[in-house]
Amino acid sequence: MLNIDENQLKLLLEKKRKMLEQKKYDGIGESISSISLMITLVLSDFSQLTIIKPLYFKIIAWGISIVILTYGIYTFIKSIKIYSVDQLYSEIADIDPKIEHSFNIVVIRDSRENGKYLVFKSKRWNCWLFPNYHCLNAIFSKAKELKYITECIKRDLKISEEIEFKYIGNNISEKYSVGDKVRKKYNFHYFQATNIAIDFNNKRTFHCNGKKYCWKTLDQMYSDKNIIKKNKDVLDYVRRMCDIS
Template sequence: MEASSLLLNTAELRLLLEKKRDKIGHTGAEGLSDVSSGFLFVITTLPVTYPTVFMLSGAQYKNFCLAIGGMIMLYGGYKLVKSQKSKYGHECLLEDIKNLDRTEHRHSLVALKDTFAAVPSKYLLYYDEKWKCWFFFSYRTAQNDDYGHVRKALSEQLGVPEKLVKVTWVADRVQTKQSPTGEKTYAHKLYSAKLSSFPEVVKDTAFTLSGTRYRWMTLQEMEKNPEIQKHNLDVVHFVEESL
């Protein structure tokens, strides 16, 4: 299961709904019922024989009824064509709302626990030299198949076969935080990851792979770490509340 989060300005959303209020609900099928009604009226009229009605013979009255049915179908066809030009169903509305999204960055976070331990209690973090801080695994959220994207990225980063990696979506959260270049808004998608087999080097309390430092830490250790308190405590709490 996956979900998406949007950061919206209420005033902008209200303006959009006000602007589109006359279009919302137009599915492009307006007039179809009239076409159907006119068609049914015509086919039920064709086999019927009518007596003289007022000054009209039966044949004339029948033709009059057929003309009415034809006009209903023509009117319905006109409405149907017109509605195609103003079609604005729920998918169109959803796309317009998405375009109001103020989220600056979308990242998929991965919480990998030490399930190789007798009592799993730690998560694997990597050290970011730019931030000077320990972080959970983080990858740019993919628009399509983010699950597969995260699974592949994690296997490559740890140097393990992708078939050994299991990833499960947990939760979404929009967070605003201070970065080295200023305040930014992040849409975080949290995944829980498991390895069916851990390389021996990955089991070490602290290790280095391809120039990147890694360390296993409990949530309590993270909360006491000064740099994590400064830069990433909101994510730690997100993981703590979600898992």
């Protein structure tokens, strides 16, 4: 049985209301309507208008149709991937401080500069973290998680080449969750890239698919008080098990 604060549950459900109510392929109606309006504007003669100049009317009508089309396309894109019941349950369980929260930590070393690792700026934690993803299931399957993180990394970093990872191990950790403001028990599973090519090595920071990335050495991360406060347990494990610099 989940042990969840009622107010936190209500807040989460309210945040997800629109996603749960959204229908698949929503927005098609708006897109078709806007296209029909555009065709009408092209084929019709508005020279008989007296209340407003035909040119002004066309400008306003075209503006409205473009706004409707943009909204329809945006809604359609969002509706393609429906927010599932399993995703909702996962997020509900995530606010239970007694549940063990399993994450995959992805360790990627810079192929050009030894000792540097890829990190991203987490908005939720307001901190530089190693790339990480929720584990797929409560029962850990190394093969399934390897396939899953490979897909995630290729998507997030726009990599088309094949990637190879090896499983390093796992570490149980209990610490304060910045996002949910409670102490949680985490089970971190570590995967290290053994063959990966990233075209952003020469940049200090870069953005990809909405995330901000950079390369940092472990010493740089240890010297950051914010990272130490929120993620020292992960740094210690990476230094102990993955670092060869």
